[in-house]
Amino acid sequence: MADPRGFLTTGREEWPRRPVRERVRDWDEAPVPGALLPIVRGQAGRCMDCGVPFCHAACPLGNLIPDFNCLVARDDWRAASERLHATNNFPEFTGRLCPAPCEAACVLAIDRPAVTIKNVEAAVADRAWEEGFVPPRPPDRLSGRSVAVIGSGPAGLAAAQQLTRAGHTVAVYERDDRIGGLLRYGIPAFKLEKHHLDRRLGQMRAEGTAFRPSTAVGRDLDAARLRARFDAVVVATGATTRRELDVPGRELDGIHQAMEYLPLANRVCEGDLETSPLSAAGRHVVIVGGGDTGADCLGTAVREGAASVTQLDIRPRPGAERDEDAEPWPTYPQVYRVSAAHEEARDLGRAPAADVDARLFAASTLRFDGDAHGRVRALRLAEADAARRPLRGTGRTLPADLVLLALGFSGPDPHDGVIDGLGLRMDPRGTIARAPDFSTGVPGVYAAGDAARGASLVVWAIAEGRAVAAAVDRHLTGSTRLHTPIGPYDRPLTV
Numbered sequence: 367m368a369d370p371r372g373f374l375t376t377g378r379e380e381w382p383r384r385p386v387r388e389r390v391r392d393w394d395e396a397p398v399p400g401a402l403l404p405i406v407r408g409q410a411g412r413c414m415d416c417g418v419p420f421c422h423a424a425c426p427l428g429n430l431i432p433d434f435n436c437l438v439a440r441d442d443w444r445a446a447s448e449r450l451h452a453t454n455n456f457p458e459f460t461g462r463l464c465p466a467p468c469e470a471a472c473v474l475a476i477d478r479p480a481v482t483i484k485n486v487e488a489a490v491a492d493r494a495w496e497e498g499f500v501p502p503r504p505p506d507r508l509s510g511r512s513v514a515v516i517g518s519g520p521a522g523l524a525a526a527q528q529l530t531r532a533g534h535t536v537a538v539y540e541r542d543d544r545i546g547g548l549l550r551y552g553i554p555a556f557k558l559e560k561h562h563l564d565r566r567l568g569q570m571r572a573e574g575t576a577f578r579p580s581t582a583v584g585r586d587l588d589a590a591r592l593r594a595r596f597d598a599v600v601v602a603t604g605a606t607t608r609r610e611l612d613v614p615g616r617e618l619d620g621i622h623q624a625m626e627y628l629p630l631a632n633r634v635c636e637g638d639l640e641t642s643p644l645s646a647a648g649r650h651v652v653i654v655g656g657g658d659t660g661a662d663c664l665g666t667a668v669r670e671g672a673a674s675v676t677q678l679d680i681r682p683r684p685g686a687e688r689d690e691d692a693e694p695w696p697t698y699p700q701v702y703r704v705s706a707a708h709e710e711a712r713d714l715g716r717a718p719a720a721d722v723d724a725r726l727f728a729a730s731t732l733r734f735d736g737d738a739h740g741r742v743r744a745l746r747l748a749e750a751d752a753a754r755r756p757l758r759g760t761g762r763t764l765p766a767d768l769v770l771l772a773l774g775f776s777g778p779d780p781h782d783g784v785i786d787g788l789g790l791r792m793d794p795r796g797t798i799a800r801a802p803d804f805s806t807g808v809p810g811v812y813a814a815g816d817a818a819r820g821a822s823l824v825v826w827a828i829a830e831g832r833a834v835a836a837a838v839d840r841h842l843t844g845s846t847r848l849h850t851p852i853g854p855y856d857r858p859l860t861v
Contacts, residue, residue, distance in 0.1 A: 368410070372408070372411035378412070381401060382398050395462070402492075406489040407439055409481065409486060412474065414474060419473070423471065424467040425468045426858075427825060429468065434449040447491075447493070447500065453849060455528070455831070456566060456828060457488070458495070460487060462558050463558060471697075504531075505530065509532070509534050511534045512534065513597065513598045513599070514598075515536060515599075516539050516600065516603055517547060519546070519549060521602040521814045523567075525834050526835075528848050532839050543580045544636070545567055549824075554662050555635045556706070583783065588787060600814055600834055600835075601784060601814070602830075603817045604815060608624075609775065610771070611731060611771055613731055615734030624663050625659075631669075646666070646672040650765040651675040652745050652764055654771050654773065656725065661705045674765070675711055682752070683702060687701065697858075698858060708724050729750065730750040732747055734766070745763070745769060748761045775821040777820060778817040797817065814830040814831055818854065830852065833851055833853070
């Protein structure tokens with residue numbers, strides 16, 4: 367513990383955001399550049415170095431949180447980087463994108479604000495790159511074994527880096543034209559600027575990982591032939607089957623899945639398009655779905671110049687404090703949180719129909735209405751009861767000429783050619799079935815990430831990638847020294 371009284375003398379202070387009217391004019395990240403380092407040492411010093419650090423249990427990576435907090439507080443950034451990278455391949459991603467279940471489980475959070483673990487993590491990662499603490503780590507010698515990784519999201523990239531460093535020859539296959547999966551085209555640049563991703567990919571290339579973009583396994587490349595060419599295959603294609611909304615009017619033009627909308631905005635930022643063909647500019651936008659993907663659509667629509675934008679959440683508005691009976695510490699609680707995107711829509715007055723910030727809570731979509739040309743023009747909704755059923759007499763109509771469905775994902779696409787081509791089995795949840803060692807039942811084929819776990823958090827995806835890499839390394843060599851943070855059946859802390 368760097369400061370035994372730090373948690374008593376220092377209050378919680380988070381990475382400040384840029385002014386709303388400034389940041390919505392660009393696609394840069396919302397936090398103020400350079401504003402984290404001046405406060406992060408004091409924030410790290412709030413860590414109590416608990417005898418039983420529950421933050422470890424809440425983090426699927428098992429990050430050594432008190433260790434790197436103490437080192438940051440002592441200004442030993444190199445050692446902090448070593449501790450952080452010992453368990454996390456990509457802390458610059460988790461430090462920006464993870465909802466921080468570790469903070470919910472912080473012992474300090476029992477009766478006061480938690481340590482800003484996520485901010486400390488981001489600061490360590492950024493400082494490590496600035497100071498050159500994360501050079502490429504190519505293996506000392508090659509094993510003579512080869513591994514194909516299908517999918518370049520966080521699970522696939524983590525698996526690839528671990529296996530490359532273990533000495534195996536690794537090739538990552540990606541159906542899109544650039545590497546990164548959802549990190550590239552699903553997450554908006556205002557949450558993760560892509561130079562963070564490109565920098566890490568450069569490190570991986572220098573270590574020996576090969577990347578094969580624009581190659582859809584199962585379509586451009588036969589999956590069975592791929593399996594025959596490599597000693598092992600890791601399937602990390604993500605959960606790409608989108609949940610639908612089966613209500614009248616769904617067939618109208620102007621209603622799109624979030625993952626049809628968000629990649630186009632990212633392609634504008636990449637310079638591929640001048641404007642998105644689904645741009646929200648001048649439109650009344652309604653987002654159906656109250657999760658993070660919906661918030662990503664919200665921030666994107668605001669930046670594109672939407673006339674109005676409303677996010678519908680079928681869940682009731684959560685309280686400001688943890689419900690100790692339903693979600694006791696150290697579980698991750700459902701509490702009222704305001705993201706940067708919600709703050710933007712609220713402060714700019716872009717959500718006049720909302721109850722609070724940009725959201726309507728307990729809102730059940732009943733139908734879509736269109737015009738004579740078959741385009742959506744309105745969304746009809748009603749207040750939902752505790753069972754998510756619409757209540758009579760509570761109906762209302764919102765103008766809508768662009769509707770975005772952000773209802774989540776159920777599993778991998780069973781028709782993409784990978785499942786059938788490799789002969790994989792699906793479980794009742796619609797995800798790839800696997801054994802306790804991440805194997806699929808097909809010799810040499812393993813599954814990791816959302817394709818097998820179901821849609822989850824970036825931190826769980828990285829943990830899956832690290833764990834499946836250890837399993838593959840053991841399969842190829844008979845033993846492994848790679849970190850195995852989780853098993854395939856592990857789940858977040860619950861009551």
